[in-house]
Structure formats: C-alpha cells, structure tokens
Amino acid sequence: MSDNERVELAEMLFPNITKTREEYEKMYPERNLKEGAMVTRYAPSPTGSVHLGNLLSAFCDMVYARQSGGSYYLRIEDTDQKRKVEGGIENITGVLHDFLILPNEGYSFGGEYAPYIQSERNEIYQCYIKDLIKQGYAYPCFMSEEEIASIREEQEINKTKIGIYGVYAADRDLSLEEVKEKISNGEEYVIRLKSPGDAKKEIEVIDCIKGKMKFPEHDVDTILLKKDGTPTYHFAHAIDDHLMHTTHVIRGDEWVSSLPLHIQLFEILGFKPMKYAHIAPITIKDKETGNIRKISKRKDPFFGVKYYDENGIPIEALHLYLATITNTNFEEWYLNNSDKTINDFEFSFDKQAVGGTSFDEAKLMNLCKTYFSRKSGEEVYKETYHWALKHDTEYAKLLEENKEDMIKFFSIEKDGDRPRKDIAKYSDVREEFSYAIDELFIKEDYSKLESDKTYDLELVKEYIDNLDLNQSNEEWFHGVKEFAITHGYAANPKDYKKDPASYKGHVGDICEALRVVITGRTKSPDLLSIMKVLGKQKVEMRLNLYKEHINK
RNA sequence: GGCGAGUUGGUGAAGCGGCUUAACACACUGCCCUUUCACGGCAGCACUCACGGAUUCGAAUUCCGUACUCGUCACCA
Numbered sequence: 001m002s003d004n005e006r007v008e009l010a011e012m013l014f015p016n017i018t019k020t021r022e023e024y025e026k027m028y029p030e031r032n033l034k035e036g037a038m039v040t041r042y043a044p045s046p047t048g049s050v051h052l053g054n055l056l057s058a059f060c061d062m063v064y065a066r067q068s069g070g071s072y073y074l075r076i077e078d079t080d081q082k083r084k085v086e087g088g089i090e091n092i093t094g095v096l097h098d099f100l101i102l103p104n105e106g107y108s109f110g111g112e113y114a115p116y117i118q119s120e121r122n123e124i125y126q127c128y129i130k131d132l133i134k135q136g137y138a139y140p141c142f143m144s145e146e147e148i149a150s151i152r153e154e155q156e157i158n159k160t161k162i163g164i165y166g167v168y169a170a171d172r173d174l175s176l177e178e179v180k181e182k183i184s185n186g187e188e189y190v191i192r193l194k195s196p197g198d199a200k201k202e203i204e205v206i207d208c209i210k211g212k213m214k215f216p217e218h219d220v221d222t223i224l225l226k227k228d229g230t231p232t233y234h235f236a237h238a239i240d241d242h243l244m245h246t247t248h249v250i251r252g253d254e255w256v257s258s259l260p261l262h263i264q265l266f267e268i269l270g271f272k273p274m275k276y277a278h279i280a281p282i283t284i285k286d287k288e289t290g291n292i293r294k295i296s297k298r299k300d301p302f303f304g305v306k307y308y309d310e311n312g313i314p315i316e317a318l319h320l321y322l323a324t325i326t327n328t329n330f331e332e333w334y335l336n337n338s339d340k341t342i343n344d345f346e347f348s349f350d351k352q353a354v355g356g357t358s359f360d361e362a363k364l365m366n367l368c369k370t371y372f373s374r375k376s377g378e379e380v381y382k383e384t385y386h387w388a389l390k391h392d393t394e395y396a397k398l399l400e401e402n403k404e405d406m407i408k409f410f411s412i413e414k415d416g417d418r419p420r421k422d423i424a425k426y427s428d429v430r431e432e433f434s435y436a437i438d439e440l441f442i443k444e445d446y447s448k449l450e451s452d453k454t455y456d457l458e459l460v461k462e463y464i465d466n467l468d469l470n471q472s473n474e475e476w477f478h479g480v481k482e483f484a485i486t487h488g489y490a491a492n493p494k495d496y497k498k499d500p501a502s503y504k505g506h507v508g509d510i511c512e513a514l515r516v517v518i519t520g521r522t523k524s525p526d527l528l529s530i531m532k533v534l535g536k537q538k539v540e541m542r543l544n545l546y547k548e549h550i551n552k
Numbered sequence: 553g554g555c556g557a558g559u560u561g562g563u564g565a566a567g568c569g570g571c572u573u574a575a576c577a578c579a580c581u582g583c584c585c586u587u588u589c590a591c592g593g594c595a596g597c598a599c600u601c602a603c604g605g606a607u608u609c610g611a612a613u614u615c616c617g618u619a620c621u622c623g624u625c626a627c628c629a
Contacts, residue, residue: 080628161555226627233629253556281622335576413591418592420591422589422591508587508588
C-alpha cells in the first residue's frame, strides 16, 4: 500500500476522528515537577475485587511518588466492558480510602489529565491508531476466530511460536481494494500492530527491580483495537501512560513478558520510553504440596481485603507489613527506630525482592504487637473503640461507659522502653482485658486457667482485707514479701528453690493466687496497677466471685 | 513447548567476588532479669547457600548445564 492509500484507508476507517496527535500532546503537557519526582499510577480494572497483591502495588505507587515529591494517580482500566462488575469502581475507591492508600490524583480524585477512565478516552486511542495506520504500523485484520484457532492448533503441533506473525498474518499486506471489498461485504475487523520486529534480534530491558533482562524482539501482530473499537490493554497503556506522563510503571510481574511489545509500541509511537518496576507476586508455600503458589482468596483469607477490618488489624500495622515486603531492609530499620514512622523511611527499588515474596502471617502478627506496644493507652482506647463501634457494638458501649478506667488499664506498663506486647488486633482487646470491666467479669468462667490448681483463699482474703492501695510499687513489693514470710512462704523464688521443704511456697505463688482471683487469669500486666484502677471494693468483690466459682 | 524469572536454616529473608567461621527478624530451646505473666538481655538453632561442571589465588555471589517452582504465550487486564 502506498503512502496515499494508507491515508485513504485511515480516513475511511476513522472518519470521525478529526483531532490530531499534536492537539492531544498539547492538551496533556509535560508535568511541572522537580527533578527526580516520580509519577506512578494504580490502574485496576473495575472487576471490584481487590486483594493484598493489589494493595501492595498501590502502596508502592503511593510511597515512591510521595517520597520523591511526585504524583500517584488512579486510572480505571475498563476497556473490557464484559468484565465490568456493578459497583466495582466504588469498591476500588472505597478500599483505597479504607486502607489509606489514597491517590492524590485520578478517577474520582480529580486532576489535569482527565478523563482517568479508559472508556471515556476512545477518541484518543483511535486518533493514535489512525496515525499508526497512516504510517503503516497498523492494519485492519479480518481473520475470524475460527481461522485464528486453527492457526494456533497448527502452531501447537509444529511446536512453533504461537500467535499471528509473519506468514500467519494473512491480512498484513492486503491491498486497499481488498480491504474496501471486505468492509463492503460487512466483514468485521480488528486493528493489528504491523510489528516491525525481528525475533532473531535481541533487545535488552532494564527493569528497576529485576535488573537487566534480554528478550527476542517482539514480532507478533498483536491486536491494538478490538472489534468494538476499544483498545487492548497494551495499546491503552502506551497511550495513557505517555499522555499522563507516568515516569514509573509499577505493576505485577505477570507483565514482564509483554515488555518487548510495550517497548516496541513506545518506539513506533515516538514516545519517550518510561521506566518499569515489576513487583514480585505475594506467594505462599502450600502446606500440603510444599509448592509455592500465588495466594488465593479462598484458601488464604488474609489475602482478601475484608480480613483486616473484620479481624481488627490496624491499617497502620498492615502498612508496616506492606513496607517490610516492599523493601527487605525496612523491618530492621523499623525495629531500630522506635521513634520513627513509615514516612521517615526511604524506599528504594534496589531493596525490593526480585523473586516471589512469601506471606508470613506470624510476622504480620508480630508487627501488629510492636505497633500496639508503641501506642499510648489513650490511642489504644480510641482506635479500639472506633473498631468496636463497627464490629462489636456491645463492647463499644462498655468501652464508652468505662472510658477513664479503660485508658488507665491500656496505659499500664506502657512507659519506659520496654512496653508490653500483648495485643495484636483490636479483636484481642476484649479478651485480653477481660478483667477490666465488671459487666464482663461477672460472666467470667475462669476458662483461661488451664490447671485445676487450688489456691489458699484464706490467705488471699487476709491479704485483701489488709490491702492498702496508696502505696508505691516498691512499698507494695516489700509488703508482699513480708506477708509471704509471716505466712511461711519464701520471699524470693530462689530461696524456695534451694530449700523447698522449709516453705509452703514462694512470693510468686501468692501473687499468682491474687492474680487469678482478681483477673481470672495467670498472665496480666502489673497487679498493683490493676488493683489501683479497680479499687479495693471491686477487688473484694472478685474474691467472692471466685469463691462462688469454686463452690460450683 | 517457546520466552522470562526464581531456588540461602523450621519460617520471612540479608548478602551482589575476599571484611561471611552466612546479617537481621519470627518461631523454638536453655539461662538471666523479674512478685507472676509478659517485655527485655544473653546463648543455642544452615560446617553451608537446589544439583553438576567451569572461571578464579579465592564463589552463596560470575559463566554453562540439569532439576524444580513461578509468570506469560486471549478481540482479559
């Protein structure tokens, strides 16, 4: 086809496209950002399902853009209307809000490069396609699905590369007359890339995370525009990311194999190439098979996004976990910088795992504990209350009624550089502080006591009767020891260990009895602090409760 | 099958040619601290980096091959 014929073809195929490429380039000018600023994007298709992997990729987008003073935007990739799910887009923006991974620009967030939804950018894609046809880099292809399927079969038998390329690209060199005839016969067509590549040649790609990779040149006549006139992912990616001036395409590494195509597209379109960062998928080692597999929402509930809210995992703690899988050196940094937050950390592609990142639930839980240990009693109260409002209204009400005391309880053993680590999730709080609220403690069944050990309740009674809560920790500590001695117990566990025959037990045994009676458990934060918040009256009441329990 | 990537203790992983007798964290075990539990501290936990070969004075680190795992090869993204 001659130059003129191609122009005629382009006009015939896209008579309604009147804007030129130059006009679009003007409409979407270069961003005015400082040197090194990264423009990233989260570009989901509106199927509505968001999982941990998506969250990770959006998190990376956010973090890299933020620390470089760039922009992170949301673009909806809805070129496939068949996959569209009712409410899918709202679900995506909702998740971004809930998980505090908010774009500063994009669909439903506004910005200069709108529309940020591909279904509203059809004219733009078609304009560039029209230009590509004029230049001889694209052509209409009339092959039927049956034809393509049979080619594929043949290729499979011959064990050659699968796809429409070279001799298989039947409509590549159709004459203008032939195209006209097919169209007047009402034959449907797609627009394919007329790939200038040569698979015998090699191209080298540098990925920000994976490093140097070599591929054969792309030579397949990939579909650019579907029968319905909408673009395929590849074409839309090239156009949108160019026009929106993305600097770094951060996406899942299922895309690396289409890299040669994307690079070729940028070349023939005359676009400045952009950087790619392909992040490894989150995987898990299957307990049964021992194989590494992608995590699935069904088998691994923590992969679904609902899990975190329902189980009361703090968003910030999840961020911490995402950060540790994003940059392998984050965890150590965080542990060594107890006064810093995620925003103080400098993320880098060099520290990003190349292979798959395995999900480690125990690690997440530990991070959560560290997170809580660094929060003040008041913060723990606020956040737990907020969570309970949605998931445990009964408890929320109790928290509200006992606000002052609860904050005091949550604050026990918080000061100093060795804060307690006992809560991992908001949903743990109710159980962990079961002794704090009378309404709940009355129902205590002492099931946390594993053994059926009996305690000397007379001793406990005597102790409680003489209890003076206006003492310092040291005074109290001495008091207990004296009490122990006068009742035949060793003041130090060591003394008891040396000579068990001479004692009934040691101080620890007395404390254990007290703790069990007062809190219904063998583990709890500092006893004196708890008793101080409770007050003597409640302490006495708890002894009676325990006696009732024993007599049952 | 073609193409691309990965493979380091029970787990997540660091490491990018000599400073590694393989960091750190989680788990586990022991000891210590402690009125108890927790927290914390100390110690132990891979004589070795999937396997085979090559390069080198020297390799977990470079190269080649094998095995296994993952990704991809749609008018889905």
